[in-house]
Amino acid sequence: MTDARSTGEAGRLEELWAGDFGDEYVTRNLAAGDHREQFWTGVLDRYEIGSALEIGCNIGANLRWIAPTVGAGNAYGIDVNRTALAHIHQSLPDAEVIWSPARDLPFRDRRFDLVFTMGVLIHQPEETLPLVLSEMVRTSARYVLFGEYYGESTEEVPYRGHEGALFRRNYGAIFESLFPDLRLVETGFLSRDEGWDDITWWLYER
Numbered sequence: 001m002t003d004a005r006s007t008g009e010a011g012r013l014e015e016l017w018a019g020d021f022g023d024e025y026v027t028r029n030l031a032a033g034d035h036r037e038q039f040w041t042g043v044l045d046r047y048e049i050g051s052a053l054e055i056g057c058n059i060g061a062n063l064r065w066i067a068p069t070v071g072a073g074n075a076y077g078i079d080v081n082r083t084a085l086a087h088i089h090q091s092l093p094d095a096e097v098i099w100s101p102a103r104d105l106p107f108r109d110r111r112f113d114l115v116f117t118m119g120v121l122i123h124q125p126e127e128t129l130p131l132v133l134s135e136m137v138r139t140s141a142r143y144v145l146f147g148e149y150y151g152e153s154t155e156e157v158p159y160r161g162h163e164g165a166l167f168r169r170n171y172g173a174i175f176e177s178l179f180p181d182l183r184l185v186e187t188g189f190l191s192r193d194e195g196w197d198d199i200t201w202w203l204y205e206r
Contacts, residue, residue, distance in 0.1 A: 009125040013165060014080050014101050017123070021162070022081035026059055033061025035195025040065035043145070043203070046186075050074060053112040053139060055102045055132070056120030060088040060095060067094040076112065078105065103131045107139045116145035119197060122166050126154070130178055137179055140206065144182065146171055147190060147201035172202045182206055 016022065040062065043049070052066050057077025067075035071094070078100040079085055088097045100106050102120065115136045124132050136144050149157070151168030159166035172187065182204040190196035 008127065009164060010101070010103060010128040013123060013125060016162065016165065018080045018082070021160075023083045026081065026084050026087065029061065030059065032059070033064055033195070036062060037065050039190060039194065039196075044069050047114075047143060047203075049113045049143065051112045052076070052114040052116065053078070053105075053107065055105070055115065055117045055136065056123075057088065057095075057097060058084045060092045060097075062116075062118055063088070063095045063097075064092055067092060076107075078102070103128045103135060105135045105139050109138055110141040111139050113141050114143040114145060115140040116143075116147075118147045118201075119149075119199060121146055121148045121171055122168070124167075125164060126167075129174070133175055133178055137182070137206075142206055143185075143203060144175075144206075145201065145203045146175075147196070147199040149198075150200035171200075175202065175204065179204070 050070055051074040052070055054062055054077040057063055057079050058081065060077065063075050063077050073096065075095045077088065077095060077097040079097065080099065080101055082099060085097045085099060088095055098106060121129065121132065148171045149168045150170065152170055155168045156164065157166045157168055184202060185205050186203040188201055190199050190201060192198055
């Protein structure tokens with residue numbers, strides 16, 4: 001696996017999320033997924049999804065709603081924060097979670113029916129965003145979904161005292177420019193009232 005220390009800005013941000021900063025995020029977001037059942041139930045009802053991978057799963061706020069449907073051994077997550085992964089091991093035994101950076105996934109091609117992020121691409125630097133998206137497509141057998149802060153153009157947003165750690169972008173347009181053969185099947189907006197963070201989401205099919 002690629003050494004995070006050798007990858008410039010991506011490595012810096014991975015080390016940030018792996019350390020105390022990431023641990024504090026875990027503590028702040030223990031209840032983040034409490035109201036997300038409706039969204040995930042809808043997605044799983046509308047599409048044939050027997051296995052899923054979340055990139056940047058943190059404490060399992062999304063996997064907690066997916067794992068019971070797809071069954072043990074079919075819901076996976078990766079993250080660089082070991083505190084978050086330990087939390088999932090204790091609270092969500094049906095999910096398989098692995099330490100890994102988003103740009104270097106330890107899975108074979110087309111391993112999962114669905115590969116997704118929720119609030120993770122916003123933390124990717126320009127240099128590795130295309131690589132992370134490529135890894136999502138590579139490991140997906142059918143669907144790629146991401147929910148992120150939308151901006152008509154790329155805009156860095158100050159984030160808890162750290163520079164270069166959060167970006168609004170038109171993620172749909174970026175994705176379509178890189179993977180024009182994938183088809184947009186659904187998009188929408190998820191508000192704070194719905195248990196999210198005012199994010200736009202896109203779902204693509206191979």
